[in-house]
Amino acid sequence: MLGLPKGSLEEATINLFQKAGWRINTSSRSYKPSFDDPDLDGRFVRAQEVSRYVEHGFFDCGLTGHDWIMENESDVVEVCDLIYSRASTLKSRWVLCVAEASGITKPEQLAGKRVATELVGTVKRYFEQKKIDVEVEFSWGATEVKVPDLVDAIVDITETGNSIRANKLRIIDTLMETNTKLVANKDSWANPEKRKKIENIALLLQGALRAEGRVGLKMNLHRDNLAKVQDLLPVMRGLTVSPLTTEGWCAVETVILESDARELIPKLNSLGAEGIVEYPLNKVVY
Numbered sequence: 572m573l574g575l576p577k578g579s580l581e582e583a584t585i586n587l588f589q590k591a592g593w594r595i596n597t598s599s600r601s602y603k604p605s606f607d608d609p610d611l612d613g614r615f616v617r618a619q620e621v622s623r624y625v626e627h628g629f630f631d632c633g634l635t636g637h638d639w640i641m642e643n644e645s646d647v648v649e650v651c652d653l654i655y656s657r658a659s660t661l662k663s664r665w666v667l668c669v670a671e672a673s674g675i676t677k678p679e680q681l682a683g684k685r686v687a688t689e690l691v692g693t694v695k696r697y698f699e700q701k702k703i704d705v706e707v708e709f710s711w712g713a714t715e716v717k718v719p720d721l722v723d724a725i726v727d728i729t730e731t732g733n734s735i736r737a738n739k740l741r742i743i744d745t746l747m748e749t750n751t752k753l754v755a756n757k758d759s760w761a762n763p764e765k766r767k768k769i770e771n772i773a774l775l776l777q778g779a780l781r782a783e784g785r786v787g788l789k790m791n792l793h794r795d796n797l798a799k800v801q802d803l804l805p806v807m808r809g810l811t812v813s814p815l816t817t818e819g820w821c822a823v824e825t826v827i828l829e830s831d832a833r834e835l836i837p838k839l840n841s842l843g844a845e846g847i848v849e850y851p852l853n854k855v856v857y
Contacts, residue, residue, distance in 0.1 A: 573613035574621040574633025583655055584634060590779035590853045610768060622647055622754055631759035632769045638665060638749035642693050648755040651773045655751060655780055662750045663730045665690060668740040670719040678744050681705050684723035687714055694726045697746050778854035785852055786832055789824040790844040799842050826855060
């Protein structure tokens with residue numbers, strides 16, 4: 572039983588599973604997806620709730636953010652990191668922000684003031700550890716627009732900081748970095764059959780993420796030019812070199828960043844490479 576994040580991560584998660592080899596079908600009104608794998612069942616729930624349902628055993632495993640594991644103080648097995656979002660493969664940050672025009676430059680200056688956030692428990696613990704007395708209130712959304720009229724500061728999540736700057740806010744501290752994780756229920760992890768399935772899911776999801784932004788490249792060339800080609804290619808692990816039936820020639824294959832291909836292919840051609848083929852990748856598994 573698999574817990575999948577409903578909301579902003581939903582489409583990205585479905586695409587990631589498809590690249591990993593699983594097709595997930597759902598409808599806009601349904602929280603119960605169908606899988607093309609008879610061993611899998613699952614539900615879409617808010618990422619904020621996934622770790623609790625995993626801990627309590629309704630889900631054997633699930634995808635949720637490190638932030639919500641910490642917020643819920645969930646006792647789960649963190650199987651692997653899966654750094655992706657709806658827009659990028661960057662980690663996100665929960666940051667403490669004040670109005671750009673504010674004279675506040677450090678958290679201690681917020682003593683006696685009000686802070687709004689969706690991550691209430693974590694923010695309360697942050698200020699308690701610093702021995703700063705503040706009022707922390709839950710924000711239902713549009714948190715950025717509440718400063719300075721409704722609250723004195725906010726703690727909100729950001730990837731690039733663009734939304735923070737657009738709302739004329741200034742970051743004065745970072746509480747944590749976060750990314751999606753695959754987590755497992757402890758009893759499920761102790762079950763050999765379930766653990767093997769969860770490990771296989773982790774392996775293939777990580778392989779799909781590793782393939783993001785990369786392509787395969789293969790070509791034929793004379794062995795006299797092999798050393799020059801090896802020096803040119805920024806390979807991940809090493810070149811695959813196989814002999815051809817034509818004497819002195821070999822086939823070369825590797826994985827490169829897709830953004831490097833436009834520069835490399837003309838250079839490889841100038842070094843005598845022939846039959847150069849660039850192809851997309853779904854998974855790269857070590």
